[in-house]
Amino acid sequence: MSGLMPFRRRHALPEPSSFERFSDMFDDFFHNTWLPRRSLILENFKMDVQETDKEYRVEAEMPGIKKEEICVNLEDGRLTIAVKREKEVKEERKNYIHQERSVSSMERSVYLEYAKAEGITAKLADGVLEIVVPKVEKTEKPTQIVIE
16 A cells, blocks of 8 residues: 555655665565566666767666567667567466466667767677667868858
8 A cells, every 4th residue: 555646746756765665676576577667667777878979879778678679769869769578478277277468668768969870780788788879970160151
């Protein structure tokens, strides 16, 4: 019952204390889903973005996620990483049937001002998705506008 909260005041509640998060960790450990349910409320997958003169380097932590479950898009300079996981478990024993289904999804976007659509590479290794996005050449010369 302590997890219930009024719908309209959801965003007005203070952050949970360190003790509450520690207590939640034990609940999540014994809960048998692939991702703790509190993680989707309080945080998303971690993502680091580095910028050099020639490219953007994006690293996203995705432990236990397969590459078939990940979708990466670049549209109008916005790089979006989406994860959708569907799980179905069926067990049949003598007179006992157990069926369970779950669908989970997460998505993060970051705006990359000088992103170039051609030449983007992505690699998933050891639970880390690494994306390299080349940059377009910046025009350093100011453009003079003629007044009529």
